[in-house]
Amino acid sequence: MGKRTGVAFSPMKQTQKSDSNPNPASTEHNRDICQDSAKTDNRSRVRSGMGTANYWRSRLYRNSYKDRKGATADVPEYYVRMRYAGITRQVRLDHSNRDAAADQALLLFNRLQTHGWKVVDDRKAHLPSSSSVEDFLAAYEKATKSMEKAPRPITVRLYSRCLLQLCRIAGVKNIRELTTEKIERARDKYRADAREDGRDDASIRNTLSNITRNAGACFSREARTIMQRNGLTLENPFTGIKCGSDIQQVSPLPRGIVEQIWTDAPKLRDGDPAAKDTKLDHYIRRYKKTHEGREPGRWVPVDFREPHVDAYAALLLAFGCGLRANECDKARWSWLRKDDQGNCFIEVRKEADFTAKGGSGRTVKIPVNLYEALLNTRQDTGEYVIGGGASTESSMQGGGLYRRPNTFRVVNEWLRNRGVEAGKKYGKPLHALRKQFGSAVATEFGLFHAQKLLGHGSPAITARHYASQVDLPDLSHVRLTG
Numbered sequence: 001m002g003k004r005t006g007v008a009f010s011p012m013k014q015t016q017k018s019d020s021n022p023n024p025a026s027t028e029h030n031r032d033i034c035q036d037s038a039k040t041d042n043r044s045r046v047r048s049g050m051g052t053a054n055y056w057r058s059r060l061y062r063n064s065y066k067d068r069k070g071a072t073a074d075v076p077e078y079y080v081r082m083r084y085a086g087i088t089r090q091v092r093l094d095h096s097n098r099d100a101a102a103d104q105a106l107l108l109f110n111r112l113q114t115h116g117w118k119v120v121d122d123r124k125a126h127l128p129s130s131s132s133v134e135d136f137l138a139a140y141e142k143a144t145k146s147m148e149k150a151p152r153p154i155t156v157r158l159y160s161r162c163l164l165q166l167c168r169i170a171g172v173k174n175i176r177e178l179t180t181e182k183i184e185r186a187r188d189k190y191r192a193d194a195r196e197d198g199r200d201d202a203s204i205r206n207t208l209s210n211i212t213r214n215a216g217a218c219f220s221r222e223a224r225t226i227m228q229r230n231g232l233t234l235e236n237p238f239t240g241i242k243c244g245s246d247i248q249q250v251s252p253l254p255r256g257i258v259e260q261i262w263t264d265a266p267k268l269r270d271g272d273p274a275a276k277d278t279k280l281d282h283y284i285r286r287y288k289k290t291h292e293g294r295e296p297g298r299w300v301p302v303d304f305r306e307p308h309v310d311a312y313a314a315l316l317l318a319f320g321c322g323l324r325a326n327e328c329d330k331a332r333w334s335w336l337r338k339d340d341q342g343n344c345f346i347e348v349r350k351e352a353d354f355t356a357k358g359g360s361g362r363t364v365k366i367p368v369n370l371y372e373a374l375l376n377t378r379q380d381t382g383e384y385v386i387g388g389g390a391s392t393e394s395s396m397q398g399g400g401l402y403r404r405p406n407t408f409r410v411v412n413e414w415l416r417n418r419g420v421e422a423g424k425k426y427g428k429p430l431h432a433l434r435k436q437f438g439s440a441v442a443t444e445f446g447l448f449h450a451q452k453l454l455g456h457g458s459p460a461i462t463a464r465h466y467a468s469q470v471d472l473p474d475l476s477h478v479r480l481t482g
Contacts, residue, residue: 063090143227203424
């Protein structure tokens with residue numbers, strides 16, 4: 001006996017043609033009877049359970065084949081056999097997970113009755129209603145604009161990048177192909193590749209957690225509800241997937257590194273004649289030779305012999321004011337102000353292309369010399385502290401997060417050269433300066449002030465990830481005599 005196959009069905013019974021009644025009105029009457037019979041037949045199928053995923057779940061089966069050596073191998077995806085319009089076909093589904101395959105079989109059952117066999121291509125069920133990953137992300141971005149509390153545009157782009165990365169690893173092109181099983185398989189592959197590259201398990205676990213959590217945010221309940229109202233119904237494939245992190249308590253930078261940063265900062269601003277020769281000219285000649293004479297893009301070796309005023313300004317904003325990278329990127333000159341008493345402030349507030357993380361801005365009181373140093377970096381009449389123009393659609397293609405990505409590349413490389421996360425290929429040295437700022441504030445003024453100046457919604461986040469002691473207290477409570 002062969003393996004059990006799905007129940008064959010025909011969507012409607014054809015009425016036999018009668019030669020004794022050539023009357024067109026009678027033919028129209030017979031057509032109406034045929035359509036009514038089809039509706040009744042469809043309703044009976046729904047009543048019998050064919051309109052449910054459970055019905056098709058019990059009728060799925062697997063196929064096997066023999067390879068060139070004669071060994072028998074199983075096809076991982078499920079199959080179902082269906083009959084429509086007098087044609088019986090064995091359809092290979094897209095899923096090796098039985099529940100997901102049953103859902104697709106039900107979808108195919110419903111689509112067959114409307115569109116016929118054209119919904120199946122090359123014996124595999126690629127359904128027109130199965131949106132590509134890019135189409136789904138476009139629908140998700142549109143849905144965020146209707147949310148009661150919409151994520152920031154930079155956050156939406158981050159979520160989209162993570163989902164695209166996960167789908168690329170999983171080999172998924174249509175969003176309905178993304179199942180819990182394929183997500184776990186992609187995570188296993190990422191973990192194995194990262195270990196081959198020599199990364200430690202804690203780093204791999206944290207990165208996987210971030211990718212999975214951000215990608216899963218595209219399937220939030222509110223987003224799926226809005227997309228369903230617009231005709232796209234999906235389940236959340238990330239349900240039940242654990243995203244454990246191993247984030248360590250922040251450690252302050254050694255005093256020597258901090259002093260070196262402030263000592264060498266003017267060289268970043270004005271250029272360092274003693275900086276190591278990057279062989280930039282040799283790189284450009286080699287690039288042109290291998291790229292048909294084209295000029296190299298923005299990712300050329302950094303020449304620290306030249307001044308980098310924009311990177312110096314980003315350093316002051318992160319280290320001196322505690323701003324995030326995106327806040328440094330969008331910081332305006334209008335955020336800086338000075339009152340009648342000579343007190344200086346920087347106010348992080350909402351702009352046309354920027355919304356503060358958590359939705360609320362903050363005001364940071366800064367030293368006068370820091371205020372004046374920032375003003376002295378101004379090179380043009382633009383509105384942004386680190387220069388450049390406003391974000392455009394072209395600058396955001398490919399999931400770009402910042403207006404000035406090269407600025408952050410320069411300052412991060414400069415910091416690595418001075419020992420800030422020097423051994424971390426994927427580290428964020430500029431963000432480490434923000435944590436150093438929080439640690440200094442927490443040590444001198446307390447955790448409450450650190451939380452407010454960093455813009456955190458909870459003191460627990462500040463205490464766990466952004467603040468530690470930069471100096472031990474000088475205890476004088478013990479008095480020994482004699």
